[in-house]
Amino acid sequence: MLDIRKDFFANERDDNLNVVGKGVQRQDMPGHVTGRSPFFDDHAFEGLLHLKVVRSPHHHARIRSIDVSAAERAPGVKRILRAADVPVNKNTLLSLINFGKDDEPSLAVDKVHYKGEPVVAIIADSEAAAMAARKLVRIDYETLPAVFDVEEALKPGAPVVNDTYPNNYFEYHDKFDHQKLRFGDTEKAFKSADIVLEERYQMSPIEHAPTETNGSIAAPEQDNRFVVHSCAQGLFFSLGTAAKIVGLESNRLHFIGGTVGGGFGGKVDSITEPLAILGAMMTGRPVRYVLDREEEMLYGSPRGAERIYVKDGVMRDGRIVARHVRSYFDAGAYTRLSSYAAVKCTAHIPGPYWIPNAASDIYVAYTNRCPSTAMRGFGITAVDFALEVQMDKLAHAVNMDPMDFRILNAYRDGDMKPHRRVAKNTALIECVQVAAEKARWPISDSAKRQSSLAGGGEGERGQIPATLIDQRGQIGRPETRNAPSTQTLPAGTTRIALTKQPELEGSRDSRAAAPNVPRYEPAQPAVQAPAPLAPATPASPPPQPYAAPPSPPAAAPTPGATPQHGAMRFSSVFGTRRR
Amino acid sequence: MAKIPVQFRLNNSDRATFAEAADNLLTTLRRGLNEFGPKYGCGQGACGVCTVLIDGEPQLACLTLTVACEGRHVETVSGMADGPNMHPLQNAFMDNFAAQCGFCTPGMLMAARALLDRNPNPTREDVVEAIAGNICRCTGYEPIIAAILAAAGARGEKRA
Numbered sequence: 001m002l003d004i005r006k007d008f009f010a011n012e013r014d015d016n017l018n019v020v021g022k023g024v025q026r027q028d029m030p031g032h033v034t035g036r037s038p039f040f041d042d043h044a045f046e047g048l049l050h051l052k053v054v055r056s057p058h059h060h061a062r063i064r065s066i067d068v069s070a071a072e073r074a075p076g077v078k079r080i081l082r083a084a085d086v087p088v089n090k091n092t093l094l095s096l097i098n099f100g101k102d103d104e105p106s107l108a109v110d111k112v113h114y115k116g117e118p119v120v121a122i123i124a125d126s127e128a129a130a131m132a133a134r135k136l137v138r139i140d141y142e143t144l145p146a147v148f149d150v151e152e153a154l155k156p157g158a159p160v161v162n163d164t165y166p167n168n169y170f171e172y173h174d175k176f177d178h179q180k181l182r183f184g185d186t187e188k189a190f191k192s193a194d195i196v197l198e199e200r201y202q203m204s205p206i207e208h209a210p211t212e213t214n215g216s217i218a219a220p221e222q223d224n225r226f227v228v229h230s231c232a233q234g235l236f237f238s239l240g241t242a243a244k245i246v247g248l249e250s251n252r253l254h255f256i257g258g259t260v261g262g263g264f265g266g267k268v269d270s271i272t273e274p275l276a277i278l279g280a281m282m283t284g285r286p287v288r289y290v291l292d293r294e295e296e297m298l299y300g301s302p303r304g305a306e307r308i309y310v311k312d313g314v315m316r317d318g319r320i321v322a323r324h325v326r327s328y329f330d331a332g333a334y335t336r337l338s339s340y341a342a343v344k345c346t347a348h349i350p351g352p353y354w355i356p357n358a359a360s361d362i363y364v365a366y367t368n369r370c371p372s373t374a375m376r377g378f379g380i381t382a383v384d385f386a387l388e389v390q391m392d393k394l395a396h397a398v399n400m401d402p403m404d405f406r407i408l409n410a411y412r413d414g415d416m417k418p419h420r421r422v423a424k425n426t427a428l429i430e431c432v433q434v435a436a437e438k439a440r441w442p443i444s445d446s447a448k449r450q451s452s453l454a455g456g457g458e459g460e461r462g463q464i465p466a467t468l469i470d471q472r473g474q475i476g477r478p479e480t481r482n483a484p485s486t487q488t489l490p491a492g493t494t495r496i497a498l499t500k501q502p503e504l505e506g507s508r509d510s511r512a513a514a515p516n517v518p519r520y521e522p523a524q525p526a527v528q529a530p531a532p533l534a535p536a537t538p539a540s541p542p543p544q545p546y547a548a549p550p551s552p553p554a555a556a557p558t559p560g561a562t563p564q565h566g567a568m569r570f571s572s573v574f575g576t577r578r579r
Numbered sequence: 580m581a582k583i584p585v586q587f588r589l590n591n592s593d594r595a596t597f598a599e600a601a602d603n604l605l606t607t608l609r610r611g612l613n614e615f616g617p618k619y620g621c622g623q624g625a626c627g628v629c630t631v632l633i634d635g636e637p638q639l640a641c642l643t644l645t646v647a648c649e650g651r652h653v654e655t656v657s658g659m660a661d662g663p664n665m666h667p668l669q670n671a672f673m674d675n676f677a678a679q680c681g682f683c684t685p686g687m688l689m690a691a692r693a694l695l696d697r698n699p700n701p702t703r704e705d706v707v708e709a710i711a712g713n714i715c716r717c718t719g720y721e722p723i724i725a726a727i728l729a730a731a732g733a734r735g736e737k738r739a
Binding site: 025026028029030031032033034035036037039041042043044048128209210211212213259260261262263264290292293 | 656669672673674682717
């Protein structure tokens, strides 16, 4: 049985929670070892038909014509689906939570946007017949220029990948070109830092490679419903998506699943279910649509690639005083879940460290590559790789042990995070101490004595610093975000070139920029009294990190007004949509 | 196209079916005989999730022609338990958390059973070699190796 670390996970109570803290057999284990676990493909149907799609051989092309007449006459072929057969042939996954615009067809309409995009679906008596008929479909393409690099995609004149987002970036709330974080004044802090280090990091796409490939079987049921055996990781998410695309009320779909042969994030896209259901609707027979291994590896959506620039200012004594992260998340040709990845990434900056001045600019860029999707900590994993490599380089630059360096800069309970929330239950210091001990890595006596419970929130660590407001006055001032939508560009206008200077990002849309004078969100005290273990001395007057802020501009909220942070949690995705 | 009649034993019962000349055993088992123990993972002999025993030898069903199984004995995970009594390997897999998603488990169990039937007291290296053709993506190999060694130990104790 499993060895539970009782020193961390003690049996706290022994009444009605008598399995907590104990190794217990999982209820699906007997099914797994006897072969009885019902994976989606382990279901027998009389008259089962098989669906295979014809995929684009081009990264970016206009479809001039499609000729399926020869394929229709091929042996065993029962039905051919084309874009016009799909009731709602444009969807984005997060439309179920009203986030983002519909941008992805189930079958390509007039253009293909990545190599492998489905264009035509063939339903036949056997997989072999469907695959043979696939070769008989004649599609005339006019190839178009393609772009494969996130930064190239954002340059003026780059090919437009996704017509729904003509600037090649995801538009948050129809207005914002990226996710932005500002805390303190990084530019000023870089000038006063002893060492400034800027590095570029790149992570490639990663395929989930589950042993069970993506797929589903849909069949008409006797009560005017369709039963769907699905590999989906999020069964109700998949049900909602499929109901929208095939144009049925969701109570006419009977989804069965939950036994997933490895998902890792690659089975949330609901790519096979809508076409299988549509096939069952149009043939009146059970239809099975399963990706083969080649399709899974080449066209199953991967973890998105990311390019990350990290710029840090560090003092010779080891304190990091400023961090700016600029990252480009490669969505591929369609959004799927990449918009959410950038939100997660922003929420993770600056990593598990208290840094008095932190900023980030996280973009979701479209390229003519396979659309990317969720995978274990997507949005976080790549930036963590970049930040931790950067931490080693910074430690080297100030001639410190990398473990000591992390302990010195780690979050402690009570520290103010750049998201204007107080850090709780922090444990990096203890993690590093245990890792050092287990690895027999010598750390200093001072580092061994540190604790996440002590010293957090003291002085400026518990404060929201004076924060630079961009030229639209957006950071920290949500009431100013009521400008007209930038969802579609008026005819004849052109995209404004992106600049590499984060301070100037406010000028990227066509609205008039304010005079180029730095403005600040006023410094504010912490939302709540932090640091329960250090209540003895009242905090001295809140120290200002580098300079007293200029008096707030007239339009700024009153410094003493009720802080807005409490109710703003997750506001960038789920709440407080402003119209 | 004319189909070919094929007869073989499947988990100790006689089965007969018709197959195309090019049909592989995996398709015949899953779609012809509704035997869903062996899984489809790659169709090219790379992942091992379709491993079955043919006359006691571990074979990849996706690379085996159905017609070549005429008169042979095919065994899958579905035939491992003796009535209500699990095989020692099945018990060991459950006790050692050797199945997470469970998709590679039927193939792993068949590869492990072929090993233990041949060599009741394998070394760790023997076990690693025996499951070298079976890919697992989420459980991790260590619990699986531990389970197979535990099953071998349990068998040995019983015999002693």
